[in-house]
Amino acid sequence: MKNLFTNNQLEGFMIFSHKRNWKAILSLLEETLDKNQFFFFFDSERGYHLKVFSPSIIKNQLDTISSYLVYLPVSETTVSEDPLFRNVPENTLHNIKYIPQTINITYPDNLASNEYVIFLNNLSSVVVDALRYNDFFVEEKNRINFAIQLIFMALVKANKEQIKKELVETLENTPNNIDNNSPLVNFYREVQQIESEEKIENWVINWLNVASDFLNKAPFHTLVESICTMLEIRNFAPQLLYTTKAVLQY
């Protein structure tokens, strides 16, 4: 596995703002930085913020974003996320000079870094589009539900036998606690029928293609880990992999 930020020329900044403003901020980012030209993570260290990355950022773009932020509402909370340091002021923009090792993303050796960055850009774009239909990011449980949705949809066009094989080989044996009629299995089956539905939202179609392309080059667990990192539920990635493995066995 390679580290994304070790040998790359990515630039980045953080926008500290309450989660309820993120939808508006992400729309602004799409206009300012151009769609599919950036990717982002949700984060809550030192206060809620978005970490935004792009191969190239122009100072004018940051000025545009900064000038917009001052009009956003500020939350009432003053509780600091860190016992020793104060939260970063809300609705402010800061450059990212360093990235902590804990979120230094890794990707498979066979993938070129620009290929992986393109995938993250596309995934970000799908998430922003999906946000037009949901406010899923506010609560962690909603983000987990959304991640399950993305993961199950990623299987629609994928080679399920190959993914099953990968998961069986890489995950330790765990008891299958999902029975044949569980809501999760039913949900999975519904998602598998998604292509036959009459009306499909654009972000879903985009995601089916993005995921399908990515899975031709990279293992399934990288896709799951990328989704979870972006949605700040990285710790749940193993459980989501186990869930997928269990569901695929039916």
Next chain:
Amino acid sequence: MNRLYHLKETLPMNLADNIATENIEFVILDYNSTDGLEDWVQQNFDQFCGKVAYFRTTQPTFYNRSHSRNMAFRLASGNIVCNLDADNYAGKGFAEYLTAMFQQHNSIFIAPQNNNLSDTFGKISTTKSDFLQIRGYDEAIKGYGFEDNDLKNRLTNLGRTEATFNDTEFLKAITHTEEERIKNEFIYNHLQAIFVENLSYWQSKLTILYKDNTYESAQIIDSMYSNPSIEIETIRPLEFLNRYYILEDSIEKGLFNEDLVANATVVTKQETLISTINFYSQLSNKLRFMDNFHNKRTTVNDESFGSGIVYKNFDYTNPIILA
């Protein structure tokens, strides 16, 4: 110090796993423990097959990591020494592995790979002559953190090459709380309170008040956020060890008065107190570590190291004086 409950688990296993190595010696340094260590060792001494040397010092009033290790290494009779904390398992065949490595390679020292997440980071092995030549662990590094990195740096400065192991068999340790790690150290036992004053979102002042009404304070910087400009730069990874640091010349010590913490809040949660002690201990040790590193020091402890009076195998009539 006071880790009998760990030693009861690890020592029998370590002996069993390495009994085949002919000239192995486990040195137990009883650093004035009050948890019954001496009685337990004495009661079980016959079962140790002559492979254990027990030393006790009655002088320390708190645990000093560097000093205790220096004592133990000086007391070891072998020409290869390895630090094994009370909560560490040696692993099956570890002594054989060390012997073979030192036979096959000249001028090396051996340590776990840096990326290992278990509590075995200090399992460093070197020749005793090299250890004595660099004058042991730096006793200016007090409390938890950086003493191992410093030792490795100075062995490297001596011209030795680091060989690493990553075999999970050799990386086993008993997991324990952060509190257990520091509960016998000076700062924990003399602590009255910790105050935090936020100077900005990347800079805070920590004030540690001791029970004798003295204090120590320092300004801590988080380098992740310490550059508030929006100049565009290429992002680079930042290791945790490099992220936080004490602002140069910001350490103050003296007699405490309320004015010093007029704008600060007191840390009340026990969990935060423990993590803050650990955090501060590491940052202050890092200052010394960096000083040794930048000055390319090989030797430390100019006056003495691991000094004190010890007694071997329960014989209190013949004190051993480590000058």
